[in-house]
Amino acid sequence: MLEYLQKIYSSFSSKDAVDVVTVALGIYWLLLLIRGTRAIQMLVGLFLLFAALVMSQYFQLYTLQWVLAKFLTPLVLIIVIIFQHDIRRGLTKVGRGVFFPHLGRWEETQVIEEVSKTATACASKRIGALIVLERETGLENYVEIGQQIDASTSKDLLVSIFMPGSPLHDGAVVISSGRVASAGCLLPLTMSPDVGRDVGTRHRAAVGLTEETDAVVVVVSEQTGKMSVVEAGVINVADDAAALRQLLNEALARKPVLPGRAGGKTGQESPSAGLEAAGVPGGSGQEGAAQR
Numbered sequence: 001m002l003e004y005l006q007k008i009y010s011s012f013s014s015k016d017a018v019d020v021v022t023v024a025l026g027i028y029w030l031l032l033l034i035r036g037t038r039a040i041q042m043l044v045g046l047f048l049l050f051a052a053l054v055m056s057q058y059f060q061l062y063t064l065q066w067v068l069a070k071f072l073t074p075l076v077l078i079i080v081i082i083f084q085h086d087i088r089r090g091l092t093k094v095g096r097g098v099f100f101p102h103l104g105r106w107e108e109t110q111v112i113e114e115v116s117k118t119a120t121a122c123a124s125k126r127i128g129a130l131i132v133l134e135r136e137t138g139l140e141n142y143v144e145i146g147q148q149i150d151a152s153t154s155k156d157l158l159v160s161i162f163m164p165g166s167p168l169h170d171g172a173v174v175i176s177s178g179r180v181a182s183a184g185c186l187l188p189l190t191m192s193p194d195v196g197r198d199v200g201t202r203h204r205a206a207v208g209l210t211e212e213t214d215a216v217v218v219v220v221s222e223q224t225g226k227m228s229v230v231e232a233g234v235i236n237v238a239d240d241a242a243a244l245r246q247l248l249n250e251a252l253a254r255k256p257v258l259p260g261r262a263g264g265k266t267g268q269e270s271p272s273a274g275l276e277a278a279g280v281p282g283g284s285g286q287e288g289a290a291q292r
Contacts, residue, residue, distance in 0.1 A: 042082050107178045111153050112248045115175070118158040119220050119227045120241040128222030129162045130172040130202050132185070133252070137213040139181075143174050146185035153180050162220075172205065172217075188212060192233065206230035216251045218244070 031040075049068060056065040072078070115131055122129040132139065147168055151157060153175055161183045162169045171184035189201065190208035199207075206217035210233050217230040227238045229247040238244035 046078075046082075108252060111175060111178050112245060112252070114153045114155050114158070115218055115248065116241050116245045117155040118162075119218050119238075119244055121155065121159050122162055122220045123225045123227050126222060126225045127159075127162050127164065127220065128169075128202055129158070129218070129220035130187070130205060131158065131218040132172050132174045132187070132209065133216045133218070133248075134174060134176040134181075135214045135216065135252075137215065139174055139176065139213065139215060142172070142185045142187060142209075143176065143182040146171060146174065146182035148182045149180050151180045153178060172209075190233070203228065203230070203235060207233050207235065210234075216248065218248070 049072060053065065053068040053072060055061075056068060111133070115133070118131065119129060121127075132142075157180060158173060160166065161173055168184040172187050173183045174181045174185050187205035188208040189204045190211055192207065192211070195204060195207055200221060200223065202219050202221070206219045206228075207230055209215055210217055210230050214232075219228045219230060219235075220226070221228070227244050229236050229238060229244065229251060231251045236247055238247050
């Protein structure tokens, strides 16, 4: 073994060092790209399948080995299919030169302030609104469906998007890295039986997205003018702008947790409990136009 290592060391050149470092940096960048997204979970799943294949070979489990080998043989095709959205997003970032987006506390505070002002303005005029704040789980799949904007987050911009008659008012606005990434986005509706039938489409979309990701969603009911913050599949109603800011600050200060691991941190027992406690029957029964 020592002789083998000495042989490798003696033949190791500067070109080999550059080659190894380049590959290592590429792998590191890919891990940064998929960190916090569902792609990392799928990557872990593939790793477990490989581990099962190795164990089946070691323990001579021939049937399991045959099944896993047949499944993992077209590995390149499997990776392309599973990670197609992440590959597309990565190539886009390469073209833009954006590798390490960062949002400081000051910028986060500014975003919360602008979102709070927007929600308050929309609530006072009974204008429905749906604003998504991206956290660790990437929302590129939903951003690509909507109209990409890439603009600074401001009350004027957001209110103009949700004004009735605006071509983008039917749908959600996604805020990523402190900027308005896209508008008119379609979100998945929740299928949870805990959500009553009279809960409006905006709230159902907010619950549906937060059931799948760690995003925080601000909803303004078009019917009642009530403002809500949805996190981990739970709706929390805010009575005024100060309460909305507090809910947003608390939600964004917490470590992102998916609904299955929420552990009751929001203090609500069901997704619609906050609406019922605030005396809002179902939140917004007339909001079917929010997600067509």
